[in-house]
Amino acid sequence: MVIQWHMVGMFAPALFSGRPTTAWGPRLTGMLGAFLLVTGAGIGSLGTGMSAFMLALGLVGVGWNLAYVSGSAYAVRSPEREPATA
Numbered sequence: 001m002v003i004q005w006h007m008v009g010m011f012a013p014a015l016f017s018g019r020p021t022t023a024w025g026p027r028l029t030g031m032l033g034a035f036l037l038v039t040g041a042g043i044g045s046l047g048t049g050m051s052a053f054m055l056a057l058g059l060v061g062v063g064w065n066l067a068y069v070s071g072s073a074y075a076v077r078s079p080e081r082e083p084a085t086a
Contacts, residue, residue, distance in 0.1 A: 009061025017069045026070035033066030
């Protein structure tokens with residue numbers, strides 16, 4: 001059940017995570033994602049109960065989604081480079 005909610009946390013926010021990236025920019029969205037990842041890791045290290053584990057993996061899933069979307073936004077914005085030639 002915990003892994004199922006972790007997967008929901010990873011992919012369900014993709015329905016709306018483009019809006020904060022557009023409104024706040026990829027940098028702030030990525031920082032929010034990193035904050036959620038670190039918070040989830042901290043909560044996971046505090047306890048071994050089911051509720052702590054579920055909350056930790058939920059936060060890690062949502063943080064991953066925000067970081068992934070903001071990283072994709074950076075990749076789209078990056079200038080195209082020519083391949084290196086020897």
